[in-house]
Amino acid sequence: EVDLWALSAVKGSGGRMLRVRIAGARSDERNVEVQGAPRFVEGEEVLLFLMRFTDRKDGREYHGIRGLGQGTYRMPLQPSSGPAVSGLHAAGERDLVEFEHRIAVLHERQQKGGAK
Numbered sequence: 001e002v003d004l005w006a007l008s009a010v011k012g013s014g015g016r017m018l019r020v021r022i023a024g025a026r027s028d029e030r031n032v033e034v035q036g037a038p039r040f041v042e043g044e045e046v047l048l049f050l051m052r053f054t055d056r057k058d059g060r061e062y063h064g065i066r067g068l069g070q071g072t073y074r075m076p077l078q079p080s081s082g083p084a085v086s087g088l089h090a091a092g093e094r095d096l097v098e099f100e101h102r103i104a105v106l107h108e109r110q111q112k113g114g115a116k
Helices: 096-111
Strands: 002-006 016-021 024-026 031-033 046-048 050-054 061-065 072-074 082-085
Touching: 016 050, 046 096
Parallel strands: 016 061
Antiparallel strands: 002 016, 024 031, 046 072, 050 061
16 A cells, blocks of 8 residues: 555545555565556656545555556656656657646546546
């Protein structure tokens, strides 16, 4: 599990800490890695597609990343143009504002029952 600060959200609310469970496990004896599971670096900004879950054992709420690495987009800073997004479905690096707008439009269409 990692704790991530949500700066903003298309659905839900930003400005809060989220506990995100990443596939894999670590113990004193083993380290199990899941291929395709994202890794994060402290201070890195990412755009994530999350799903909400409740732990069956203790009833705590946590979030998981939809599609592992497919739901993870990196946000490298472009010196000339500002933040960009890179990831599987980002069609190469693309402007962050444009990408967020595209996500918001698709989310609105889904809420209305329209095409994806």
